[in-house]
Amino acid sequence: xxxxxxxxxxxxxxxxxxxxxxxxxxxxxxxxxxxxxxxxxxxxxxxxxxxxxxxxxxxxxxxxxxxxxxxxxxxxxxxxxxxxxxxxxxxxxxxxxxxxxxxxxxxxxxxxxxxxxxxxxxxxxxxxxxxxxxxxxxxxxxxxxxxxxxxxxxxxxxxxxxxxxxxxxxxxxxxxxxxxxxxxxxxxxxxxxxxxxxxxxxxxxxxxxxxxxxxxxxxxxxxxxxxxxxxxxxxxxxxxxxxxxxxxxxxxxxxxxxxxxxxxxxxxxxxxxxxxxxxxxxxxxxxxxxxxxxxxxxxxxxx
Numbered sequence: 001x002x003x004x005x006x007x008x009x010x011x012x013x014x015x016x017x018x019x020x021x022x023x024x025x026x027x028x029x030x031x032x033x034x035x036x037x038x039x040x041x042x043x044x045x046x047x048x049x050x051x052x053x054x055x056x057x058x059x060x061x062x063x064x065x066x067x068x069x070x071x072x073x074x075x076x077x078x079x080x081x082x083x084x085x086x087x088x089x090x091x092x093x094x095x096x097x098x099x100x101x102x103x104x105x106x107x108x109x110x111x112x113x114x115x116x117x118x119x120x121x122x123x124x125x126x127x128x129x130x131x132x133x134x135x136x137x138x139x140x141x142x143x144x145x146x147x148x149x150x151x152x153x154x155x156x157x158x159x160x161x162x163x164x165x166x167x168x169x170x171x172x173x174x175x176x177x178x179x180x181x182x183x184x185x186x187x188x189x190x191x192x193x194x195x196x197x198x199x200x201x202x203x204x205x206x207x208x209x210x211x212x213x214x215x216x217x218x219x220x221x222x223x224x225x226x227x228x229x230x231x232x233x234x235x236x237x238x239x240x241x242x243x244x245x246x247x248x249x250x251x252x253x254x255x256x257x258x259x260x261x262x263x264x265x266x267x268x269x270x271x272x273x274x275x276x277x278x279x280x281x282x283x284x285x286x287x288x289x290x291x292x293x294x295x296x297x298x299x300x301x302x303x
Contacts, residue, residue: 032115140246153179187222193274203239206296
């Protein structure tokens with residue numbers, strides 16, 4: 001069986017901005033984050049902030065939040081374009097996401113907490129409440145948000161309930177309210193059916209065999225999909241976590257509204273199928289009809 005390991009992510013560039021007296025602390029931060037970010041230590045100079053924001057993916061500033069705020073304010077645009085910035089006190093006790101919380105600053109603060117024991121002072125409501133947000137859902141679905149103005153309403157809704165993810169296949173004309181987020185996905189959709197008590201290793205081995213048949217790679221996966229009855233299946237959830245991909249669970253109605261190319265044993269449960277109907281419901285085209293790999297069934301589609 002294949003070992004359960006996450007897909008390696010390319011390192012993002014991180015500027016560590018500091019005063020000369022804090023160089024040793026910057027080096028500690030760079031070392032602690034070396035497996036996640038490619039860090040560069042930069043001495044603070046007034047007027048340099050704009051160039052740093054243009055050049056680096058993220059920024060850590062070892063200085064007071066007030067200094068960081070005054071340096072940033074004239075360069076801020078909106079939550080979708082602002083670079084994630086985290087302020088860290090010179091005693092390395094607290095990491096404060098200043099801007100870009102949902103776009104990397106919160107994750108950076110959590111990584112500082114994990115690597116150096118700093119307190120992550122996260123203030124975005126969804127993260128502080130342990131709830132999802134639109135930005136994280138879009139990222140895990142490998143999709144872009146087309147109507148970004150919907151994010152406020154969606155994230156407020158996430159504080160109270162699980163917001164469903166639906167797919168509408170075209171050609172269609174779509175008229176939506178302001179509290180409906182429209183995402184444009186790309187990549188592979190993997191439909192997964194599995195027996196009860198399946199292990200994550202079995203799921204990952206089946207995924208890799210199916211991808212090999214198509215000549216595709218794990219990195220191309222956008223998300224996984226299965227039936228609502230598998231929502232608590234630990235092996236399936238752990239496999240999705242190892243792949244670092246979202247898994248969408250479809251209802252009986254959504255699965256049975258599709259017409260799979262082959263019969264399925266799921267008919268005994270009153271379902272047209274699981275793996276292939278899930279792909280047909282969520283992908284633009286089917287590139288691998290359902291295949292059985294031991295106790296796991298995989299179908300693959302593409303957007």
